[in-house]
Amino acid sequence: MNSWIKGMAAVGGSLLTLLYGGWSELLTALCVFMTVDFITGWVAAGMAGKLSSNVGFKGIARKMSILLIVALGHLMDGVLGTQNELFESACIYFYLANEALSIIENTGRMGLPIPDVLKKAIAVISEKAEKEEER
DSSP states (O other): OHHHHHHHHHHHHHHHHHHHSSOOHHHHHHHHHHHHHHHHHHHHHHHTTOOOHHHHHHHHHHHHHHHHHHHHHHHHHHHHTOGGGHHHHHHHHHHHHHHHHHHHHHHHHTTOOOOHHHHHHHHHHHHHHHHHHHO
16 A cells, blocks of 8 residues: 555656646645635635535636646747746746636625735736736
């Protein structure tokens, strides 16, 4: 059993390295944003009495699709020989901004006020995403 777990960890680590070139702070931020978005969406739907396992499944499928697109961005960087993970970073910045906006929308549906500093931080992420797309 212990060997099986070690083998699965090795396969998982190898797959992550292949798809993302290792783990970065940007990937960590994206995963945290996606998790917070899912949780806030779930809570907002529950508060509105519209909680649905079918909608939740679609949300998880969308999150997995985001990770696949980011992996494609990383692979494009490798094929094209781009510096500083250009395509992968552009994908992550785009989805970070998208997830942040969704989180704000979800918390707004829950009746929570949004701090101005958070709104400004999201604007900065959006600007970075636009700059990465222009490159």
